[in-house]
Amino acid sequence: MGLFTSTEFDSLECLFVDQIQDIYDAEQRLTKALPKMAEAATDPQLKAAFSSHLTETEGQVHRLEKVFEMLGKDAKTKTCDAMKGLISEGEEMINAKGDEHVRDAALIAAAQRVEHYEIAAYGTARQLATRLGRSDIARLLQETLDEEGAADRKLTSIAEASVNPQAAHA
Ligand code: FE
Ligand code: ZN
Ligand code: FE
Ligand code: FE
Numbered sequence: 001m002g003l004f005t006s007t008e009f010d011s012l013e014c015l016f017v018d019q020i021q022d023i024y025d026a027e028q029r030l031t032k033a034l035p036k037m038a039e040a041a042t043d044p045q046l047k048a049a050f051s052s053h054l055t056e057t058e059g060q061v062h063r064l065e066k067v068f069e070m071l072g073k074d075a076k077t078k079t080c081d082a083m084k085g086l087i088s089e090g091e092e093m094i095n096a097k098g099d100e101h102v103r104d105a106a107l108i109a110a111a112q113r114v115e116h117y118e119i120a121a122y123g124t125a126r127q128l129a130t131r132l133g134r135s136d137i138a139r140l141l142q143e144t145l146d147e148e149g150a151a152d153r154k155l156t157s158i159a160e161a162s163v164n165p166q167a168a169h170a
Contacts, residue, residue, distance in 0.1 A: 016128040021076050023121050024064045026083035030057050030114065033087045040093070041107055042100040043166075045158050050111070053151045060144045067137055086114050099170035104163045108155050115152035122148060 009015050034057060038050035068075040090110040096103055122145040129138035 012128060013132055016125065016132060017071065017073060018078060019121065019125045019128065020064060020067055020071075021078035022080045023118075023125065024061070024068075024075065025077035026080040026118070026121070027057055027061045027064060028077065029080065029083050029087055031061060033090055036094050037090060037107055037111060041104055043104045043158065043163050045162060046104055046107065046155075049151070049154050049158060050107075053147075056147050056151070060147065063140050063144055067140060070134070070137055070140075082117060083114070086110070086117060090114070099167065101163060101167035102170050105159065105167045108159045108163060112152055112155050115148050115155065118148045119145065119152065 007018070009018070031054065034050055034054040038047050038054065041047040041050055065075045090107070093103065093106040093110045096106060122141050126138050126141040126145060129135070129141055
């Protein structure tokens, strides 16, 4: 949101559409960032986790397009400044030099911040959909929320079981 413009929210539906446009932008940015994360990862499980979450993320973009359709609105993005920032922190990890295991741990650190941001965004959006009487849309958003939660837990288990123990020897 620029300095000289202001947003107006007259209804919960307005806010809901705004939130969906923000997530739609965020997910599209992630479809471009995740291949670079997968490429940068050394641990084979971590590489695979990024690749499979890329496939899920592409599905999440389509799910949001379905949400727009269900709302009778054109699929539109609103720049997600938060995701831009999280991805630029991810780029820093991608471009970092040093021990490969510590670099993997750094990629996980950046990726989990992303997943937690998405979990917050989808949790809010799902509740707004429910409040607006759109349990059909809430169900779709819950599917994505479940995927984000699973992706986050997967990263935790890779960190705990594989990456961090090796990184500790650097
Ligand atoms: Fe996502
Ligand atoms: Zn955002
Ligand atoms: Fe903070
Ligand atoms: Fe995600």
